[in-house]
Amino acid sequence: MELYQLDFEPVGRRGQCPADQSLLEAARQLGVDLVSLCGGKGTCGCCKVQILTGCVSEPTPSEREALSSQELGDGYRLSCQTYALGDCKLRVPPESLTAPQRTQVEGLEVTARPEPSVCTYQVQLPPPSLSDLQADAERLLEALEQQHRVDCRTIDIEVLRNLSPKLRTWNWKVQASVRDEEVVALAPWSSRHLGLAVDLGTTKIAGYLLDLSSGRTLAVQGIINPQIAYGEDVIARIARTRDAPAEAARLQELAVEALNQLAVDLCAEIGAKPEEIVEAVVVGNTAMHHLFLRFPVEQLALSPYVPAVKEALDVKARDVGLGIAPGAYVHLLPNIAGFVGADHVAVLLATEAWQAEGVLLAMDIGTNTEVCLVSDGEMISVSCASGPAFEGAHIKHGMRAASGAIEHLRLVDDRVEYQTIGGAPPVGLCGSGILDAMAQLYLAGVLDRTGRMGNHPRVRVQEGEREFILVSEEERDGRPAITITQHDVRELQLAKGAVRTGIRVLLETKGHSEEDIEQVIIAGAFGTYIDVASAVTIGMLPPLPLDRFRQVGNAAGMGAKLALISRSKRVEAQAIARRVGYIELATAPRFAQIFAQAMYIGS
Amino acid sequence: MELYQLDFEPVGRRGQCPADQSLLEAARQLGVDLVSLCGGKGTCGCCKVQILTGCVSEPTPSEREALSSQELGDGYRLSCQTYALGDCKLRVPPESLTAPQRTQVEGLEVTARPEPSVCTYQVQLPPPSLSDLQADAERLLEALEQQHRVDCRTIDIEVLRNLSPKLRTWNWKVQASVRDEEVVALAPWSSRHLGLAVDLGTTKIAGYLLDLSSGRTLAVQGIINPQIAYGEDVIARIARTRDAPAEAARLQELAVEALNQLAVDLCAEIGAKPEEIVEAVVVGNTAMHHLFLRFPVEQLALSPYVPAVKEALDVKARDVGLGIAPGAYVHLLPNIAGFVGADHVAVLLATEAWQAEGVLLAMDIGTNTEVCLVSDGEMISVSCASGPAFEGAHIKHGMRAASGAIEHLRLVDDRVEYQTIGGAPPVGLCGSGILDAMAQLYLAGVLDRTGRMGNHPRVRVQEGEREFILVSEEERDGRPAITITQHDVRELQLAKGAVRTGIRVLLETKGHSEEDIEQVIIAGAFGTYIDVASAVTIGMLPPLPLDRFRQVGNAAGMGAKLALISRSKRVEAQAIARRVGYIELATAPRFAQIFAQAMYIGS
Numbered sequence A, B: 001m002e003l004y005q006l007d008f009e010p011v012g013r014r015g016q017c018p019a020d021q022s023l024l025e026a027a028r029q030l031g032v033d034l035v036s037l038c039g040g041k042g043t044c045g046c047c048k049v050q051i052l053t054g055c056v057s058e059p060t061p062s063e064r065e066a067l068s069s070q071e072l073g074d075g076y077r078l079s080c081q082t083y084a085l086g087d088c089k090l091r092v093p094p095e096s097l098t099a100p101q102r103t104q105v106e107g108l109e110v111t112a113r114p115e116p117s118v119c120t121y122q123v124q125l126p127p128p129s130l131s132d133l134q135a136d137a138e139r140l141l142e143a144l145e146q147q148h149r150v151d152c153r154t155i156d157i158e159v160l161r162n163l164s165p166k167l168r169t170w171n172w173k174v175q176a177s178v179r180d181e182e183v184v185a186l187a188p189w190s191s192r193h194l195g196l197a198v199d200l201g202t203t204k205i206a207g208y209l210l211d212l213s214s215g216r217t218l219a220v221q222g223i224i225n226p227q228i229a230y231g232e233d234v235i236a237r238i239a240r241t242r243d244a245p246a247e248a249a250r251l252q253e254l255a256v257e258a259l260n261q262l263a264v265d266l267c268a269e270i271g272a273k274p275e276e277i278v279e280a281v282v283v284g285n286t287a288m289h290h291l292f293l294r295f296p297v298e299q300l301a302l303s304p305y306v307p308a309v310k311e312a313l314d315v316k317a318r319d320v321g322l323g324i325a326p327g328a329y330v331h332l333l334p335n336i337a338g339f340v341g342a343d344h345v346a347v348l349l350a351t352e353a354w355q356a357e358g359v360l361l362a363m364d365i366g367t368n369t370e371v372c373l374v375s376d377g378e379m380i381s382v383s384c385a386s387g388p389a390f391e392g393a394h395i396k397h398g399m400r401a402a403s404g405a406i407e408h409l410r411l412v413d414d415r416v417e418y419q420t421i422g423g424a425p426p427v428g429l430c431g432s433g434i435l436d437a438m439a440q441l442y443l444a445g446v447l448d449r450t451g452r453m454g455n456h457p458r459v460r461v462q463e464g465e466r467e468f469i470l471v472s473e474e475e476r477d478g479r480p481a482i483t484i485t486q487h488d489v490r491e492l493q494l495a496k497g498a499v500r501t502g503i504r505v506l507l508e509t510k511g512h513s514e515e516d517i518e519q520v521i522i523a524g525a526f527g528t529y530i531d532v533a534s535a536v537t538i539g540m541l542p543p544l545p546l547d548r549f550r551q552v553g554n555a556a557g558m559g560a561k562l563a564l565i566s567r568s569k570r571v572e573a574q575a576i577a578r579r580v581g582y583i584e585l586a587t588a589p590r591f592a593q594i595f596a597q598a599m600y601i602g603s
Helices: A023-029 A061-066 A069-073 A099-105 A136-148 A157-169 A226-230 A234-243 A245-269 A286-293 A342-351 A431-443 A486-509 A525-529 A532-538 A555-565 A567-579 A591-598 B023-029 B061-066 B069-073 B099-105 B136-148 B157-169 B226-230 B234-243 B245-270 B286-292 B342-351 B431-443 B486-509 B525-529 B532-538 B555-565 B567-579 B591-598
Strands: A003-009 A013-018 A048-053 A076-078 A088-091 A118-124 A173-179 A182-187 A194-200 A204-211 A217-224 A277-284 A313-316 A329-332 A359-364 A369-375 A378-384 A405-412 A415-420 A459-462 A465-471 A482-485 A519-523 A549-553 A580-582 B003-009 B013-018 B048-053 B076-078 B088-091 B118-124 B173-179 B182-187 B194-200 B204-211 B217-224 B277-284 B313-316 B329-332 B359-364 B369-375 B378-384 B405-412 B415-420 B459-462 B465-471 B482-485 B519-523 B549-553 B580-582
Touching (some): A069 A076, A136 A157, A136 A173, A136 A182, A157 A182, A194 A245, A194 A555, A204 A245, A217 A245, A226 A234, A234 A245, A234 A286, A245 A277, A286 A329, A286 A342, A342 A519, A359 A486, A369 A486, A378 A486, A378 A567, A405 A431, A405 A465, A431 A482, A431 A486, A431 A525, A459 A482, A465 A486, A486 A532, A519 A555, A549 A555, A567 A580, B003 B023, B013 B023, B118 B277, B136 B157, B136 B182, B157 B182, B173 B277, B182 B277, B204 B245, B204 B555, B217 B245, B234 B286, B245 B277, B277 B286, B277 B555, B342 B359, B342 B369, B342 B519, B342 B555, B359 B486, B369 B486, B378 B567, B405 B431, B415 B465, B431 B465, B431 B525, B431 B532, B465 B486, B519 B555, B549 B555, B555 B567
Parallel strands (some): A277 A329, A378 A580, B277 B329, B359 B519, B519 B549
Antiparallel strands (some): A003 A013, A048 A088, A173 A182, A194 A204, A204 A217, A313 A329, A369 A378, B003 B013, B048 B076, B048 B088, B118 B173, B359 B369, B459 B465, B465 B482
16 A cells, blocks of 8 residues: 655644545544544535645545635645545644644744844953952953943842852853843853743643744743632632732732743753743733732722733843743733733734724633724724633533533534544533534524523423533433533623623724624634634624634734744834723623623524 | 030030039030040040030140140130030030940031932822723823823832732822832832931941931941851951851841841831831942842952952842832942952042042051052052951950940050040950050050060060050959950051051052151041051051041941932942052062061051
């Protein structure tokens, strides 16, 4: 049997596959988890790949049905229907990957010219002698001036504390990291020049280790925010700090400890040390921003919900307890308002949404959903309390996007076709699966516009409540069925209603209608995983042609990376934050009316 | 009997005295400890006071002998010979006070126009509302701009950490302390605007609490440097940090703890809180400077003895553990060299010696003696390892300047007349007493030029060593005699030889002779207490007319105060440090020869 070399990008998996294996089967064997709801029948259209180079079999009739001619022209194929005819290089679009793998590659590919705030210079100092009694600090500054024309004025006190012994240990050859006119770190000549970008989310923390000189990402890791033990959403955590001030400090420490572990782990991946990190950028929503900096958060939960600080900040790593180079700075992007934080600024920065012409929406869907309307060069934002349902919380069989979570499903006659993360046996529903379920039940008439669950062979009454059986006890070998309940539907109506209300209030404020929207940018982990068609079906997103939606993954993390390597991008972020207006949703004139309408499914 | 009101300044003691009491007796009754060697006979000339207002008795013949006509013209009188004829206001010159009391008033009266680096502004902020959602930080900055035209860019992170609750607690009325473009402290409207100046000496620490707005000194305290437990001189302490690195941190903490206690005590005196201190200035020798900042000190004790830092530093109080306003800065004056530190810069600043015309010497005598020669607008300094003998260490009956220490003495025939601190029974000799003893023994021929002790009725041999009995067993009611031994004399020869060598090397470098010196400024506690005539007699100081010497007390502390209240003075201090050259004494061409000669008494 002929063997062909397949190269799946950007996941970077390579290997040989026999000629009689579909690309879907080959991908699985190489550990590339493609979504496939129909089990390889060519009907669900989920397992799309793009052929970059090499020959493959002709499109099948199912493919001609599932894919547009534009897509076919661009080399898109259904991997379950396609066979290699030679060595191939394939691109896997993020939406074809199951959730965990998607996080590895998700996000925009944005590059900026590296123009870091910290530059590193190698200097060789003349040792002191009885005829050259210059002090160590001034000797270093003079060498920087003479050997690199760098005019430094100060040296961080932590650098000074080690300066004299280090200069002597390293035989007067050192690498100085300079920020503005300050030496913030000192290292031997062989050291790296690293930066840390962090998206500090309410639920997840994403860390990126970058080479500041090249702008390259060297390592990436995502972890769960350990503050979750203190409440799933920010309001719960703020309430906790108010009720138990003694625990407030602990809550504040948790994020920093997590970041420190992240720094250690990221560095371990490339054999570096955290002290080689000479600059960090942290973005998060306003509450995470404040908690990370050990600012009080009480006033964020009290009307009029103003943040302690809005402008960008540069603070010493040691002042926030971050275990990188002790003299290094942490840059915090600016906030917009109490509930629209630096992470949203990062999204607008990374997507360049703020420079868009026409009418554009940029949104980050999560426990709290931030939406920004860009129109006619103006920007205005709202925050919607969408709640934790999208994270699987308060949903009977809800769960996070982990192995065994149903992330996509479809109702075919009375059968439920589903896809779990990692192909594992189903154990619950993650956010995107919940959205799909609601959309499918609505399309099948099981749910009416008000969200009331009607009759269906799979609907049963359990403990006085109707629920729709997605995976039956039999299918689970006797374990309890996985269902979606009437109560789950109500939770989701509240969540999706909040999002849609935000969108409508913004549009109304600027005198636009939904049809005017030319592009919808959906950022964030959850937004990346959802089936946009389902979101439109249930009325969370406005009914626009699907090609107007752009799922950009963790754009906040990308924004943090850009701000890490580029001073111009920081200036841009400041400009964004200053220009974005903010509406307090609850004070919008027609808020109650709009929200009541947005609760209807399909509206 | 008539009673007159007497007012002794600047000690500030007031009270009534009967007409038949001499001013000396009256002073003692009011707790003003005047020096009197002759016991009120009008012969020693030590108890001088200056009559500022009021009538007193006519000068006696003894007074006409002891005082110059210039002095008499200026109102100087011997207090033991003078009687009040009405209410009087008197000035007590520092040299007439015994040592402990002298520390309270010593020092130059220098004033500078208050021009502090930190200014305080009272602002009233409009509270936020749903129609005014500005963040707390920007609200404060805007109020400063609008109400005071103060353009601030940043707020210290520790201030930010309390900003939101404090603004609300204080009802949006706050007092902001601004340094450059940074808010470093926040307080309620009623708060004070305090600064702390510290002279961190090897042996003593002097602290001054000032009102930054007026420049007034509100409280003063002197304490012993607790690092003394780790070695009496800096070399011993440096050795300790090298031999026991674990103890190094403790040594470094001690000074900061002492300063924190000093801040608490100074504030308690005026009913203030340490957090009301919004700026501090610390001066000390290079080793104290480094230990305070937790810089390594090892290289200071190794050739070529270069400091870690020479330039002035501004560090956050929290970065050195100083318990004042957490966002406040500590300013450290610049050092000159490894053994000529910021305290010497402070002396040159306070005495304005650096601007002198002609040839001038400025010196601070102590365990380490720094000498600076100013000539033709140039400045050059040396450091002399004079050792701890002047502090009473390594001297058989030596002691610090405390109650019962003989601080002045005179040999009259075979009798020893002496003055103890506080008039207490004698228990030992402090530095100035030791100098007097050596001078008196030399003048009486008991010591020859080489320092060998000859015969005298009060000389005895004890444990194989000659010693001169200053206070006999009988005079002490059977307790051991207080003596000065041959070994003590040798120690003093080394100490005084080191000082004189420094002076000569400097003069030789610039082609001057000792007679060229137009003024000698003697700073520091020890230098204030010594009898200059004795110091000239033994050859520690050059044989110049006594009116060329100026004892200025703790000029380093004065320099710290000036730098605290005046930004111009900081700039001046930087200019001084940059302009002062430094000679490593041991490398001077004729060092050994000059030192050998300077060891002779009288030379």
